[in-house]
Every structure is written in structure tokens, then in C-alpha cells.
Amino acid sequence: MPSAGQDRTSITIASEGASPPWNSIDGSGALVGFDVDVGRELCRRMNIECRFVPQDWDGIIPALTVGKFDAIMSGMAITEKRKKSVSFSQPYAGGFNQLVVRKDLNLPPTETSQKLDLTTIDAPEQRTLDQLKTALSGKTLGVLRSSNSEVVLTELFGSVATIRSYDSQDNMHLDLNAGRIDGGLADYFTWKTFLDSKDGEIAAFYGPALSGGPWGPGVGVGIRQNDQSLVAAFDEAIKAATNDGTLKKLSLHWFGIDVSPSAAN
Numbered sequence: 001m002p003s004a005g006q007d008r009t010s011i012t013i014a015s016e017g018a019s020p021p022w023n024s025i026d027g028s029g030a031l032v033g034f035d036v037d038v039g040r041e042l043c044r045r046m047n048i049e050c051r052f053v054p055q056d057w058d059g060i061i062p063a064l065t066v067g068k069f070d071a072i073m074s075g076m077a078i079t080e081k082r083k084k085s086v087s088f089s090q091p092y093a094g095g096f097n098q099l100v101v102r103k104d105l106n107l108p109p110t111e112t113s114q115k116l117d118l119t120t121i122d123a124p125e126q127r128t129l130d131q132l133k134t135a136l137s138g139k140t141l142g143v144l145r146s147s148n149s150e151v152v153l154t155e156l157f158g159s160v161a162t163i164r165s166y167d168s169q170d171n172m173h174l175d176l177n178a179g180r181i182d183g184g185l186a187d188y189f190t191w192k193t194f195l196d197s198k199d200g201e202i203a204a205f206y207g208p209a210l211s212g213g214p215w216g217p218g219v220g221v222g223i224r225q226n227d228q229s230l231v232a233a234f235d236e237a238i239k240a241a242t243n244d245g246t247l248k249k250l251s252l253h254w255f256g257i258d259v260s261p262s263a264a265n
């Protein structure tokens with residue numbers, strides 16, 4: 001089994017608990033979700049105990065760097081900006097983001113099954129973005145504060161729409177239901193959980209699934225930069241859990257589709 005180094009027998013992992021099915025808090029107050037199940041599986045393979053604790057998204061990286069916990073598993077995309085503050089394991093999942101708008105806006109229809117990688121924008125992709133920009137002109141759009149979606153939403157639509165940032169996905173849902181915003185951009189799976197609920201009946205996906213660019217290569221474990229032994233241990237455990245199909249199994253359980261590294265390969 002891989003070693004987490006430094007004679008470590010246990011670690012504490014933080015997760016937001018507000019982005020189902022990645023992570024959420026159940027009726028007993030316990031963190032549950034894909035991130036939690038993957039974390040426990042990886043800790044088992046590293047032969048160490050892990051304890052999950054909730055942490056608000058806004059302060060999750062600063063709290064890691066000052067030693068409040070040892071790692072972050074919270075659907076956190078690996079980005080160049082974040083890598084200036086923390087180290088990341090190799091990706092344990094992929095994923096994508098998508099716009100949602102209120103149905104009563106009656107916007108022009110779009111192809112929601114299309115996928116658009118923002119890493120490279122060619123002429124056809126630019127035409128799609130221009131069409132979205134025209135449709136969303138004058139609208140108010142919500143997004144999770146300090147997220148990569150906030151960067152993308154501001155860059156793509158900030159010149160034509162009002163961008164409103166939220167401290168949690170739940171508060172964005174409340175404003176969408178109340179008509180205080182017209183739509184928003186967030187993780188596809190988090191939106192889907194909301195849209196499948198009764199409260200989510202007033203909205204629908206809009207435009208293509210978005211990935212790449214500021215979102216980076218996928219979701220990884222965030223670890224302090226001086227803790228490279230833990231990075232190496234997570235990398236080895238993720239590789240083994242990918243190769244034997246465990247991450248695919250957990251992905252199918254929580255998302256209904258395979259977003260494990262094996263799917264990307």
C-alpha cells in the first residue's frame with residue numbers, strides 16, 4: 001500500500017457540503033457524497049484513517065494553508081491560479097458546467113447536449129458563444145463566489161449581463177426561484193439535482209456543457225504545498241482506484257455516468 005509519509009496514521013479532509021451529489025450534509029449532519037466516498041476509499045488504500053469536516057467554500061483554501069485540515073475534497077477543479085496556493089493530486093474526476101435559465105424567459109432554443117471545451121475556441125464554438133451572448137443580453141445571472149464559473153461567466157457574459165455572486169448554491173437556487181436572477185452557471189451535476197426537484201421545475205439547462213479553460217483538467221485533492229508525501233500517496237491511490245474500476249463504480253453510483261479518469265482516457 002502507498003504511504004502517506006511522515007508516520008501519519010490519520011488525516012482530516014474538508015468538503016463544502018453544499019454541492020450535491022459531489023458533497024452534501026445529510027439529515028444527521030454528516031457529510032456525504034461522491035467526494036466523501038472517494039476520499040474514504042483512497043484513505044483505505046493509503047492505510048490511514050480519514051475524517052471529513054465541513055468548510056465554507058469561500059475560506060476553504062486559506063483554511064488549508066494555515067493547517068486547519070490536511071486536504072480538500074470538494075469538487076475542486078485543478079487550475080493554474082489555485083496551484084499558486086496549493087498542490088493538487090492527479091484528477092480523480094472530470095466534469096463540466098452548464099448554464100441554467102428560467103423557463104418563463106422563453107429564450108431562443110439551444111442544443112443542450114453539445115459540449116464546448118473553452119481551452120480552444122474555433123469559429124463554430126465562437127458562433128455558439130455569440131448566440132448565447134445575444135440571448136442573455138440584459139439578463140441577471142448568478143454564480144458561486146470565488147469559483148471558476150465566476151471567472152468564466154464574467155469573461156463570457158459580463159459585458160452584456162449583470163453578474164450576481166453567491167456564497168452558496170442553495171442561496172442561488174432561492175433567488176432563481178424568487179425571480180431575482182434569470183439564470184446562472186454552475187457544475188452540471190449540482191444543477192441536475194436541483195432541476196430534478198420540485199423547486200427546480202421553473203428552470204432548465206441552456207446552451208452547451210462547458211469545460212476546459214479556467215476549469216483545468218479535472219477535479220483533484222487539494223493539499224498544502226509542503227506536503228508532497230501526501231500528494232504522492234493520493235496519486236498512487238487514485239491510480240490504483242482508477243485501474244481496478246472503483247472510481248468508475250462510485251461515479252456511476254452518484255452521477256449516473258462515468259466521470260472517472262478512465263472515462264477521460
